[in-house]
Amino acid sequence: MAVPLTSDVWTGAFMLEQSLLRHWIEKAKAGDASAFERIMVLHERMVLRTAQRLLMNAEDAKDAAQEVFLKLHKSLGRFREEKDLAPWLYRMTVNVCLDSKRRVRAGVPMEQAVEPRDCARGPEEAFRAAQERDLIQAALRQLPERERAAIVLRDLEGCSTAEAAAILGSSEGTVRSQISTARVKIRKFIAERLSRRGGGSDD
């Protein structure tokens, strides 16, 4: 019999995950490689996804994610509480990506490496989803790095403005300004592209 997923179940699952995470952090600090791998499994999607959205290149994103987790392994000793881990990983991912000098690498566009969210849908819907994904990635690509980082954290990763500001090491006012500017640019970019497609000059 299926158990309905009430908020209590989600809260319980979250608490279980946090206590497991605490346990794994302690074991990883003591040199347990499998515990560190479990920590990675729990956070790798978040780190790689953020890196892909910031760098817009699958290979560079993988390099950045690798660097982030190697830095995490070196810094495990500083974590007192498991709740500090996710913000630290976000901050490190943003820093590594912004520091990366390999922004543009020809040959491996990110779109090729991103798998569709739902493989079960029909070809027409999958095609439309792929077009939408291309459009969003093109819109993100035209943003300056700091604006892109702010919009990725706020609108794609779902962080609050305060959390995004803490991760980026900026004031809330600065991040709010970056988010609003980025949203205006994205809206204009998408509107232009869609009107061009509507007019038959699709590129």
Add this chain to the structure above:
Amino acid sequence: MTRHPCEEELALYSSGDLEAGDVRSIAAHVRGCAECRECVGQFQQVAGMLASGAGEPSAEDLLDVRQRVMLALEGTRKRRVGFEWAAAVAALAALVVLLPHRERRPAEISSVPARIAAVPVPAPVPTAVPIVRRRPRLRAPGLRSVVLVTRPGEEPLIKIATTNPNVVILLQPDTQDNERTESNDE
């Protein structure tokens, strides 16, 4: 509010990111302005596209990153263990070579009790014993000499000269990581 809010304000208003002081006046304007309502709707539509359509990393990419990290960590661990072994072996070798020096040391010290020193010793009778040259002490292969170098204010060093005149090994006994090899200019 009579004037239209700017696009940036509407962008923040659409997601509830506007500061509390501005929300009421902009909300009142948007309620009565079809143009701004449409603009807010577009921002919300774009936010929905961003949240749902940006794509996720593939399972292969996730596995690839994890394997690369675990391999890098394994390599680091092996190098560290190897270095610790090498340091331990070098320290053991130095200890083995130093032990005979330590056993001889008390005889070299002239702190002989006076009572024993006062016992008359008969004068040696000269005999025609042929002089036999002492054979050189056997040394461990590869080693020429081992000297404990002490300098005021600095950590003591073990200096190991090898049979190769160009190689001198310096060891810090209490910090094994500081082993290094330098060339000899002699």
